Amino acid sequence: MSPGGVDHEKIEGAVIELDMMTDVFNRMVATCASKCLSQRYAEGDLTKGESVCIDRCVGKFIEANKVIGEKLRESGGGLNPGGI
Amino acid sequence: MSPGGVDHEKIEGAVIELDMMTDVFNRMVATCASKCLSQRYAEGDLTKGESVCIDRCVGKFIEANKVIGEKLRESGGGLNPGGI
């Protein structure tokens, strides 16, 4: 490859990595909102309790990703729908 | 561009507009169903009460889109996942 050329596989890999991080982020936002945010919306700011809960929720969510990732790597499968 | 030629950007813009309207419509259908439809399904027709509720739900949903759209335009962001 010439200097300044574009390595398309490297780009594609980066885009996949980006998509995965975005997906984790979006699911983390949704999950931690349902765990930590009051549904009353009496004010627009995060309360102290909500803020602390969010911080811990993010940490635990990342840890849960690891626990389940290991589990899934062990078991491998169960992903073959309809005998395809 | 020659007459009868295809302006691809104009087409793409129309498709994006179409996708956005379809998305709003689908979410409106789901949201107003959960707000207005009885889960009992004793009959296949909309009751009078359900019909009135749907009409108002659509109006309020469109209004809520505007309220939140303005809010989001003000604040701008908070959409940068994982320091990407």
Next chain:
Amino acid sequence: MSPGGVDHEKIEGAVIELDMMTDVFNRMVATCASKCLSQRYAEGDLTKGESVCIDRCVGKFIEANKVIGEKLRESGGGLNPGGI
């Protein structure tokens, strides 16, 4: 078409069929989990009751697909968002 050539329409049709089966499978997994699995997770194996429930849930889900498919074929429409 020469022998050994690729019939692209046939491939595309197969991919669509595959996507539809995957979609049905994924929705069946989610629906039957919410109907049959205890949320307590005291053990990692399926209980006898959960297993029986899953088997019946799959059968009923496939039947429900048929009932609703027929209904939808009769009525035809209601799918035109926003006067597009």
Next chain:
Amino acid sequence: MDFSRFNAAEQAQLNRVIEKKQMQDFMRMYSSLVDRCFNSCINDFTSKAIGSKESTCLTNCADKFIKHSERVGTRFAEYNAESHTSQQ
């Protein structure tokens, strides 16, 4: 959508896109009907087959949800037409 700003070739191309999207919408509608109505109507897993009460519930549910979608579509189209008029 206002089609007057497109020429014939553009309209033809848009129509092909719209046809494909309508097919996708139909499939999405089908899926969401099955999920929603199964969830509301099927709660007995002591039997293997769908009973007549469950079947009636599924049919009513699908019927009602289709009418609901049509009504939402009609109202949405009215709002869009109004806001289009008021913009001019």
Next chain:
Amino acid sequence: MDFSRFNAAEQAQLNRVIEKKQMQDFMRMYSSLVDRCFNSCINDFTSKAIGSKESTCLTNCADKFIKHSERVGTRFAEYNAESHTSQQ
């Protein structure tokens, strides 16, 4: 799916598509496991780290859900095989 109607070149192309889809399915399974099991098992946000009870719950939940998916897959394949046979 019945592959006998495809020639070798077509099967090769389909296999590449299927491989890619299996990767996507794996990722979707992973995501839905995390969401589902986190939701069921993690309800204490007074501590920062996942406790041993929570960890066991996550592992059991993932285990059970994987077995559930496998069982649904097996039953679904049986129904598909039956309906394929009865169509002939």
Next chain:
Amino acid sequence: MDFSRFNAAEQAQLNRVIEKKQMQDFMRMYSSLVDRCFNSCINDFTSKAIGSKESTCLTNCADKFIKHSERVGTRFAEYNAESHTSQQ
């Protein structure tokens, strides 16, 4: 994401992809805000227009959820930075 491993041409191409994705993220955020806040705040369908209480609730809900997303993003970035450092 660590950009140092890309040359200028690659970074330019990635930036175009990222810009497009940020637009999609913005739209997804918008949709999820409307769905979530409508669901929490609008429960009265005896009137046609959104009342002032409902409007305040929508605004607070959007405000709070945006701050929530920002906070999640900040924490997530910290974890990613840490795990990146600890890998080296």
